[in-house]
Amino acid sequence: MSGEPLVCVRSVSKTYRRERATIGALRDVSLEVGKREFMRLSGPSGSGKTTLLNLIAGLDRPDEGEVVVAGTDVARLPINRASRYRAEQVGIIFQAYNLIPQLTALENVLLPMVALGRANHSRARELLDLVGLADRSGHIPSQLSGGEQQRVTIARALANDPALVLADEPTGNLDDQNAQSVMGLLTRAVRERGRTLLLVTHERNMPQTADRSFELRGGVLRTVSA
Amino acid sequence: MMWMKLAFGGFGRRFVEAIAAAIVLAVTSATVASSLMVVEGARRALNQAVRQDRPDIVQVKSRFNRALFETPRSGNLPPLTIPVYEPLIDRAELQAAVGSNQVVKRQSLFRNVVSGDSFLNIYVFGIDPDLEHEVSSFSIARGRFLSRDDHAAAVLDQASARALGLDIGGAFPIRKADGEDMQLTIVGILDKLELRAAPPRSAEAPSLNPESTFVSSGAFVNIRTSEQVFGRPTLTDALVVAGSGSNVPDLVTQLQEAFRLEPGIFVAERYSQYQRKVRDFVLTLTLFSAVSVVTVLLAGSFASNLLHDIYVDRRRQYATLMALGFSPAKAIAPAVAFGLVLGIAAAVIGGLVAGLLMPRSFAMPSLMADLGPTEPTIDWLVAASIMVISIAAAAVGLASTAVRLVGQPLATTLSEENS
8 A cells, every 4th residue: 555545444443242242343453545445355254344344434433443534533423424424435335235125226326416415317327327227227126136236336336436435245145247247347437436445255265356455353354465 | 206205105015004004193183183172162162151251240239129110101001010120239338348349330220211102111221331341342333432421421222222213412301210301312322232241121122132031222321320310329230340250259258248238139140150161171171181192192102103113114224325425314304204294194184084073063971061062173273283193103103213323323223134
């Protein structure tokens, strides 16, 4: 990594309480992700990958440590400003897609723009065209395949042209062919726009296109050699 | 369009539950509206009683006898026994008994008036023009009302004026106690008259309201003039206006005590009857409020629970909106809009059903006989109440979802299974 980091995670710890047990999801994790960098974060299920992504997205708060994205301490943002931060700085791709089922693909892509009060239909159509779904813009999610739905979420994540794209196991629910297609589309779209991509996956044998790779095991982060 | 879809689209099987919740809320609204309409009707009946019966007024009156009936001076009229008031009430004694309470003095009598070659029965009232206005209602059609300074001036109702063939400026004779006639000049004609605590209509006389069993017409003079006619200052009756209704029992006691040695003087009050109406109103309020509260608690909580399930089903959707950058207020706005529309629609439908099906006159249970039948009334208070109840039920249904969205990490809500 060179230059000023976009994402700076410092000594972050996070535990969850499940019934009477306390589960350590992250233990003293520190990480820096540079601008325009593609970073891959792998690890087995339950290792804390999604937790780390949620902390960076401002969807959760760490017990200790700080998460700074583009100079903003995400962990200490009030709820309204956290929403604003996500709308302006972050595009999130969920494993479960999280598309709004009653909205069309086009309307789903428009949502982040609506959040900022600047809906741009032509841009939304361009993004759907980019992910190869120009002719499916009027379809609701239940009329799309899993791969198509994930492509809509990629278009949605890029809607406000965010500096940081967080992808949480985007191919987890897809077959191999669709997974490769979606991954290719995602990395190409992010790289072409010069954006930072933090990709979380539990599969270690994903195409090694990332600039750097890390692995989380039992909440502890370690670098994976190329 | 997108906001409409976010608020009202994609309910799937939950749509049936939403309809069920709306129906339950509508039925709740109808029941509550009906109950509140009866309460409102009862409240109006009570207010009407305050306005019409004036429970704060105590009447002191002489008993009827024929002392002041005067046989006609022409014609061949057989002796009649006609009840009139006899002036027995001593002003000073009355004033001492009532203290600082206001006294509306009256002298009422009954006279034959010779008009041309005929005669006419006329009720004559000596009144204090200023104070009488506060307890009775006079509507002047022509001319003016009396003043305290008038001398031998009279105001007639239209029926009496027509019967006498007189108009403003005209005069008619009236026999005084000393046997002389006094010419009363007409200064005003009344077209409506509501004389409070009017004497019973005991003989044929011109009348503005022929159906009434009470005197509804007559010649009004100021009390100075009537004293000259009577030949004495004692009163036939008086209305004592108590400072407030609660003072009436004490005032009645004082008056009864003051006139205990005068068997011909009676004290009448409406406060006791009004108190029975108040008691009936309280019973009505309690009974129908209980019906409302029980309905709201049972049906409202059922509807809230249905709505709660619907909102829980959509919680992840609202969390997704927040994850995409919507502020909490914007993310919850579709849920609020849905609840508002459902609540308002249910309240409107329930209110309309109650308004259409409710009888115009509701017979109160026999327990509340004094209040009598009431006219169920829908007003802004009833409408606002059912609106608030319906919206509150929707708000209660939304509460846990809203609290979770704002109170717990979005990551937790997004990881929930329901969607």
